[in-house]
Amino acid sequence: MxxxxxxxxxxxxxxxxxxxxxxxxxxxxxxxxxxxxxxxxxxxxxxxxxxxxxxxxxxxxxxxxxxxxxxxxxxxxxxxxxxxxxxxxxxxxxxxxxxxxxxxxxxxxxxxxxxxxxxxxxxxxxxxxxxxxxxxxxxxxxxxxxxxxxxxxxxxxxxxxxxxxxxxxxxxxxxRNQTIGITGKPFEGMGDFAVDFGRLKQAFGITVKEIPAARLIEEGERVADGDIEASMNEEKSRWDTGRVSPEAYRDSVRTYLALKRIAGKEGLSGYTLNFQFITEGMATPFYACSRLMGEGSGYGGEGDVLTATLGAPLNLLSEAAKFDEFFCA
The missing domain is CATH 3.40.50.10940 (Rossmann fold)
Incomplete structure (x- = not known):
């Protein structure tokens, strides 16, 4: 995997x-x-x-x-x-x-x-x-x-x-001892994954690292066009991308590469975001999150750090762990 x-x-x-x-x-x-x-x-x-x-x-x-x-x-x-x-x-x-x-x-x-x-x-x-x-x-x-x-x-x-x-x-x-990135804050009122980040650190050594949307945008601006083209060509060998807007596709790949670089720098094993905090300058990076999940990363929607922590350990057991909304499954 x-x-x-x-x-x-x-x-x-x-x-x-x-x-x-x-x-x-x-x-x-x-x-x-x-x-x-x-x-x-x-x-x-x-x-x-x-x-x-x-x-x-x-x-x-x-x-x-x-x-x-x-x-x-x-x-x-x-x-x-x-x-x-x-x-x-x-x-x-x-x-x-x-x-x-x-x-x-x-x-x-x-x-x-x-x-x-x-x-x-x-x-x-x-x-x-x-x-x-x-x-x-x-x-x-x-x-x-x-x-x-x-x-x-x-x-x-x-x-x-x-x-x-x-x-x-x-x-x-x-x-244990993971670092999970988060953009925004957990969705207010969603209690099923509400957890004190300090408690996660104390009990399991898990660190939650804030990744502001502005950082994703700034990192995306540094992604070279050649890297975007290489990534798109790699994906085209496996998927039909012909019906996707070329501009939207390039922007999505740019954000994916930006998030991947940030994750590498911060040592992230998982990531979560709350779409309410992605307001301008970029589309909500669901493509980036999905592609990273395909590479073994943990992910959780709406600032769900708990679910994001499960990707790395569950992939060791199944190599197929992923986040999904029930109504999308």
């Missing part, structure tokens, strides 16, 4: 914690290396789901936890994925998870698919469920949000559930 008006999609970073038991390492030094292939194949599934993984290595003692904390904070991860290689005591990482207070995906999976052809070391290699039960109990008691994904990589249901869960967590992350 095209990601719209600002940049390539924001990288979604997740910290992965492969968990092991120090007792086993003391008995068989380096024993955790037998899980290298298991860890690698699991990481491949997560990367296919669109994640960038931050991996501190196998964790089984407090120094490893300290390393993971430093790395995760530095990389500004959005959530954590745990992978129990065997039983691992929950209190090894409980305080660390509480401190970061990030949502957690707990993978309840094993290297082997079934009990068939069991070898002597089968149970030692496939008892991570004990750690899963321990950890989920502690996370619940400490109020740390988590989701358990259970199954085996050979089962399509597991891979589908893992992909959907990872993408949902990533979408939730994309919702």
């Amino acid at each position: 095209q990601w719209g008006i600002t940049m390539a999609p924001r990288t979604i970073k997740a910290g992965i914690l492969p968990l092991y038991l120090k007792l086993y390492e003391e008995i068989t030094p380096g024993g955790y290396r037998q899980f290298d292939g298991f860890i690698g194949s699991t990481k491949e599934l997560l990367v296919k789901a669109g994640l960038t993984l931050i991996d501190p290595g196998v964790v089984f003692e407090k120094s490893h936890v300290a390393k993971a904390e430093e790395l995760f904070l530095r990389e500004n991860i959005s959530f954590i994925v745990t992978l129990h290689l065997c039983y691992s005591p929950s209190l090894l990482i409980a305080d660390f998870l509480k401190k970061l207070h990030l949502p957690v995906i707990i993978l309840d999976t094993t290297p082997d698919f079934s009990f068939e052809n069991m070898q002597d070391d089968y149970l030692l290699k496939n008892h991570g469920i004990h750690g899963v039960m321990d950890l989920t109990s502690v996370l619940r008691s400490r109020g740390i949000p988590f989701t358990v994904v259970s199954g085996h990589a050979e089962n399509p249901d597991f891979t589908e559930s893992l992909t959907k869960t990872a993408r949902a967590y990533a979408a939730a992350s994309l919702y």
Whole structure:
């Protein structure tokens, strides 16, 4: 998909914690290396789901936890994925998870698919469920949000559930810390999207940036004719524009390019306008908004910032999110 008006999609970073038991390492030094292939194949599934993984290595003692904390904070991860290689005591990482207070995906999976052809070391290699039960109990008691994904990589249901869960967590992350542009003010009296912008900032880190209509006009005056022609030619290869007034079409493309430039400068992931504040010097830029939506931007009508915030995260899930009036659908 095209990601719209600002940049390539924001990288979604997740910290992965492969968990092991120090007792086993003391008995068989380096024993955790037998899980290298298991860890690698699991990481491949997560990367296919669109994640960038931050991996501190196998964790089984407090120094490893300290390393993971430093790395995760530095990389500004959005959530954590745990992978129990065997039983691992929950209190090894409980305080660390509480401190970061990030949502957690707990993978309840094993290297082997079934009990068939069991070898002597089968149970030692496939008892991570004990750690899963321990950890989920502690996370619940400490109020740390988590989701358990259970199954085996050979089962399509597991891979589908893992992909959907990872993408949902990533979408939730994309919702935060956006910048939404607004021209004018929200339509007076429309209560369904009435929200205090300060509350949005406090709760979700969302910034609302004012984009006066005059700025759109000024930016449009700086758009080169060659850029307008190039944009029109690109669109003519996909759409029939022959019945559109050439002058109105050029003006609309000019405003589109102006808004796109402003969005790039301000780092906008969405935009909204109230047509009542577009009074002279330009037509209401519905063409620009529609085209930017086609590129992945969020949009909301009448100064609806809340709806505009949904474009980026929902496009990660569907690649088809758009604003529409019910009577136009």
